[in-house]
Amino acid sequence: MSAVDTVFLDDLRAIFGDRFSISEALREQHGKGESHHTTAIPDAVVFAETSEEVAQIVRLCAQRGVPVIAFGAGTSLEGHLAAIRGGISIDLSRMNQVLRVSAEDLDCTVQAGVTREQLNIHLRDQGLFFPIDPGANASIGGMAATRASGTNAVRYGTMRENVLSLTVVLPNGTIIKTASRARKSSSGYDLTRLFVGSEGTLGIITEVSLRLYGIPETISAALCSFDSVESAVSAAISVVQLGIPVARMELMDRGLIAAVNAYSGTSLKLADTLAFEFHGSPASVNEQVEMVRDIVIEHGGKDFEWATSPEERNRLWKARHSAFYAVVSQRENAKGWSSDVCVPVSQLSECIVYTRGLLENCSVPAAILGHVGDGNYHVVFAIDPANAAEMDEVGLINKKMVKKAISVGGTCTGEHGVGTGKIAYMREEHGVAVDLMTVIKNAIDPLGIMNPGKMLPQD
Amino acid sequence: MSAVDTVFLDDLRAIFGDRFSISEALREQHGKGESHHTTAIPDAVVFAETSEEVAQIVRLCAQRGVPVIAFGAGTSLEGHLAAIRGGISIDLSRMNQVLRVSAEDLDCTVQAGVTREQLNIHLRDQGLFFPIDPGANASIGGMAATRASGTNAVRYGTMRENVLSLTVVLPNGTIIKTASRARKSSSGYDLTRLFVGSEGTLGIITEVSLRLYGIPETISAALCSFDSVESAVSAAISVVQLGIPVARMELMDRGLIAAVNAYSGTSLKLADTLAFEFHGSPASVNEQVEMVRDIVIEHGGKDFEWATSPEERNRLWKARHSAFYAVVSQRENAKGWSSDVCVPVSQLSECIVYTRGLLENCSVPAAILGHVGDGNYHVVFAIDPANAAEMDEVGLINKKMVKKAISVGGTCTGEHGVGTGKIAYMREEHGVAVDLMTVIKNAIDPLGIMNPGKMLPQD
Numbered sequence: 001m002s003a004v005d006t007v008f009l010d011d012l013r014a015i016f017g018d019r020f021s022i023s024e025a026l027r028e029q030h031g032k033g034e035s036h037h038t039t040a041i042p043d044a045v046v047f048a049e050t051s052e053e054v055a056q057i058v059r060l061c062a063q064r065g066v067p068v069i070a071f072g073a074g075t076s077l078e079g080h081l082a083a084i085r086g087g088i089s090i091d092l093s094r095m096n097q098v099l100r101v102s103a104e105d106l107d108c109t110v111q112a113g114v115t116r117e118q119l120n121i122h123l124r125d126q127g128l129f130f131p132i133d134p135g136a137n138a139s140i141g142g143m144a145a146t147r148a149s150g151t152n153a154v155r156y157g158t159m160r161e162n163v164l165s166l167t168v169v170l171p172n173g174t175i176i177k178t179a180s181r182a183r184k185s186s187s188g189y190d191l192t193r194l195f196v197g198s199e200g201t202l203g204i205i206t207e208v209s210l211r212l213y214g215i216p217e218t219i220s221a222a223l224c225s226f227d228s229v230e231s232a233v234s235a236a237i238s239v240v241q242l243g244i245p246v247a248r249m250e251l252m253d254r255g256l257i258a259a260v261n262a263y264s265g266t267s268l269k270l271a272d273t274l275a276f277e278f279h280g281s282p283a284s285v286n287e288q289v290e291m292v293r294d295i296v297i298e299h300g301g302k303d304f305e306w307a308t309s310p311e312e313r314n315r316l317w318k319a320r321h322s323a324f325y326a327v328v329s330q331r332e333n334a335k336g337w338s339s340d341v342c343v344p345v346s347q348l349s350e351c352i353v354y355t356r357g358l359l360e361n362c363s364v365p366a367a368i369l370g371h372v373g374d375g376n377y378h379v380v381f382a383i384d385p386a387n388a389a390e391m392d393e394v395g396l397i398n399k400k401m402v403k404k405a406i407s408v409g410g411t412c413t414g415e416h417g418v419g420t421g422k423i424a425y426m427r428e429e430h431g432v433a434v435d436l437m438t439v440i441k442n443a444i445d446p447l448g449i450m451n452p453g454k455m456l457p458q459d
Numbered sequence: 460m461s462a463v464d465t466v467f468l469d470d471l472r473a474i475f476g477d478r479f480s481i482s483e484a485l486r487e488q489h490g491k492g493e494s495h496h497t498t499a500i501p502d503a504v505v506f507a508e509t510s511e512e513v514a515q516i517v518r519l520c521a522q523r524g525v526p527v528i529a530f531g532a533g534t535s536l537e538g539h540l541a542a543i544r545g546g547i548s549i550d551l552s553r554m555n556q557v558l559r560v561s562a563e564d565l566d567c568t569v570q571a572g573v574t575r576e577q578l579n580i581h582l583r584d585q586g587l588f589f590p591i592d593p594g595a596n597a598s599i600g601g602m603a604a605t606r607a608s609g610t611n612a613v614r615y616g617t618m619r620e621n622v623l624s625l626t627v628v629l630p631n632g633t634i635i636k637t638a639s640r641a642r643k644s645s646s647g648y649d650l651t652r653l654f655v656g657s658e659g660t661l662g663i664i665t666e667v668s669l670r671l672y673g674i675p676e677t678i679s680a681a682l683c684s685f686d687s688v689e690s691a692v693s694a695a696i697s698v699v700q701l702g703i704p705v706a707r708m709e710l711m712d713r714g715l716i717a718a719v720n721a722y723s724g725t726s727l728k729l730a731d732t733l734a735f736e737f738h739g740s741p742a743s744v745n746e747q748v749e750m751v752r753d754i755v756i757e758h759g760g761k762d763f764e765w766a767t768s769p770e771e772r773n774r775l776w777k778a779r780h781s782a783f784y785a786v787v788s789q790r791e792n793a794k795g796w797s798s799d800v801c802v803p804v805s806q807l808s809e810c811i812v813y814t815r816g817l818l819e820n821c822s823v824p825a826a827i828l829g830h831v832g833d834g835n836y837h838v839v840f841a842i843d844p845a846n847a848a849e850m851d852e853v854g855l856i857n858k859k860m861v862k863k864a865i866s867v868g869g870t871c872t873g874e875h876g877v878g879t880g881k882i883a884y885m886r887e888e889h890g891v892a893v894d895l896m897t898v899i900k901n902a903i904d905p906l907g908i909m910n911p912g913k914m915l916p917q918d
Binding site: 102103104105106107146147148149153157158160161170174175176177178179180181182183184185186187188189190191193194196197198202213214237240241242243281283284287340342343344345346374375376405406409410411412413414415416417418422425426429430431432433434435436437439440441442443444455456 | 561562563564565566605606607608612616617619620629633634635636637638639640641642643644645646647648649650652653655656657661672673696699700701702740742743746799801802803804805833834835864865868869870871872873874875876877881884885888889890891892893894895896898899900901902903914915
């Protein structure tokens with residue numbers, strides 16, 4: 001399948017020395033993400049350190065028609081990293097410099113391999129933060145490439161809203177900047193947004209300029225228990241519809257709370273739960289809390305349990321972020337499979353009820369969680385990929401969830417991306433617009449070397 | 460130049476009857492916007508009423524290689540509407556239905572010819588509004604096509620952030636929907652953002668889904684006088700950097716205030732001025748006002764003059780929105796030329812000082828105004844397009860402003876678009892990224908029939 005031969009590999013080794021590797025273990029690690037998808041190992045891994053090096057590798061690959069797959073932190077959940085046609089994995093983790101921070105403009109530029117935790121540690125002393133938080137300590141480049149979002153999106157938006165510009169290596173090795181540093185512009189096609197979410201299929205993101213925010217004067221977090229997932233969701237919908245600017249509003253079902261307590265050693269109350277975080281001035285946070293409290297009580301929720309100190313808050317969100325691993329750890333040698341749909345908020349209750357129905361007789365551990373303020377929710381399953389019956393069972397539930405979401409005007413992926421995992425639903429969601437995506441792909445990557453076999457169906 | 464012959468026109472007339480016209484006056488009106496750019500009249504105008512009709516016209520034009528130009532409200536400022544290679548102007552003003560409003564999801568879908576004022580009148584009774592406000596009563600389709608923004612963008616973002624999805628007729632007549640109704644998605648290329656700002660060069664936007672917002676509980680507006688444009692800008696920059704969520708923060712220089720008073724019959728105090736609007740709960744608005752007041756005083760601004768009643772506020776913003784016409788009316792038979800740059804906020808003072816220097820000996824009426832919270836500002840000139848010396852003089856000032864903006868990391872157009880007016884600066888701003896834009900254009904519109912001669916340089 002692969003166009004890679006030893007001469008080509010020798011060429012790369014000659015240029016990159018010990019930053020070139022064909023180690024089996026390393027290639028294996030680079031051919032998979034964190035979920036159940038099948039590993040497909042690349043022919044070699046190269047650790048790039050500059051945009052120019054990435055361009056050099058891409059040019060060499062283009063000359064030989066060799067596939068190129070960008071690798072950041074390896075936290076993909078939809079099979080983006082599988083080298084299904086072989087090729088070169090370009091590891092960007094050494095491109096980990098924060099290149100520029102402007103407190104005046106509330107923006108920064110980082111290399112693609114910088115992780116979100118690294119960035120926030122870097123920013124903290126200047127009173128700034130970058131809010132997009134998908135849970136995993138993903139690379140900023142990877143987050144841009146999958147249009148990631150996570151717990152803060154209800155207030156701060158997703159990578160779509162928070163990437164100002166990108167440096168991208170195109171499939172022919174040209175390096176472009178997608179936009180100026182101006183906050184807004186009407187100058188030409190929105191190349192930034194074209195590459196945000198393009199999953200490495202149009203080029204390789206090597207630098208990212210981001211919007212930053214001042215660390216809020218006041219941050220409060222609280223948990224609130226409900227009698228059912230449905231009441232929790234109804235409360236969340238009311239909060240959205242009243243336009244209350246909560247920073248986080250996360251649903252965790254009872255099963256997830258149990259898994260998290262076991263995994264993280266927390267003692268969260270065992271119930272279907274909404275976790276809130278409020279950002280703002282003291283007065284504004286107070287106001288938000290009062291409004292949300294009224295809504296919660298109206299929907300039968302118990303009063304807030306507060307996590308006010310930074311330590312308590314960190315523990316709470318760390319526990320929340322461990323959800324995927326917590327569910328997976330409920331079973332020995334299991335892998336995680338996280339479904340990921342997003343629907344209009346008005347359709348969320350119906351979809352969650354439907355999903356709970358699907359899970360009633362599910363034979364593997366499964367928990368519902370979600371960024372319900374955006375209409376985005378997940379079921380995390382702990383599965384044994386070697387067990388075909390299980391894979392079929394979970395695959396069917398996933399499929400039904402996706403089809404339901406699309407049928408109510410939603411999307412097959414709210415934040416994880418398409419990769420290989422959602423290709424089958426692209427036509428159903430987008431109709432003939434998929435053909436336009438293919439036109440764009442073929443025009444920009446005529447050789448088809450950029451992360452082939454991902455995102456776009458070959459029908 | 461044009462591939463239009465009488466047989467083709469007869470075909471269109473046979474289909475569209477009295478919604479087809481070759482009236483000289485009508486064609487003249489469709490071949491220009493509101494600014495100084497040269498008129499270029501289309502061969503015919505067709506009034507379309509559905510997406511399918513638009514598709515039918517586009518298919519016929521594609522068969523004959525005839526250019527197609529979409530026309531909304533005719534408020535373009537950068538020559539977007541000029542039929543410089545002839546062709547058919549598709550007038551969308553009869554596609555003026557609000558198709559759907561969801562208070563639950565805070566979104567709506569409208570036909571492209573709906574104007575922003577019409578939409579807001581439609582929404583008012585439901586307690587909702589659409590904030591993007593470029594001043595002119597533009598069509599929503601046109602606003603999407605130019606990536607418009609205006610006075611509320613500092614808080615609510617631009618069309619980029621507020622368009623959820625589009626229905627688009629592609630150059631081959633295919634009708635696509637660019638996205639689902641989910642608030643966020645990682646599913647495929649961001650076709651929505653590709654068409655937002657594409658200025659009719661990739662397809663024709665026929666329907667637009669938009670984010671809506673609840674009308675704020677409290678709205679207050681205030682004017683504040685400064686001793687100089689520079690102090691006003693410094694105050695504005697501080698407001699941005701402290702993250703105070705003002706809804707509007709508009710700069711009007713002393714000359715503009717004089718022009719507006721004369722044109723609108725207002726009696727605004729003659730001084731370099733910032734106009735603010737605050738949205739939120741009573742407590743939040745109070746808090747914002749207190750913070751802004753402190754900043755204003757620190758920068759030598761006089762205390763606020765309030766416009767608290769809806770009538771006073773409307774009068775204030777109507778006066779502000781008349782700025783373009785107010786400057787132009789200072790001279791008989793003049794046309795307006797509005798420059799439009801956007802720079803990182805940290806560079807705004809320097810650029811404004813530079814611009815004031817350029818205007819010192821300007822021989823025509825000129826005033827500075829801007830959405831300074833975004834780093835976006837304009838000089839409006841009242842010029843006589845027949846006077847070559849004047850055109851050269853203003854053209855040179857405009858050019859210097861643009862080059863300065865680009866040199867400090869800004870853009871040649873913050874919100875008006877490229878059209879024909881900014882083509883000359885695309886290469887300087889975007890470098891080789893312009894070639895990628897051209898690749899995309901040629902792939903999607905291989906016949907080059909969609910609004911030819913706009914946006915992309917032919918170098």
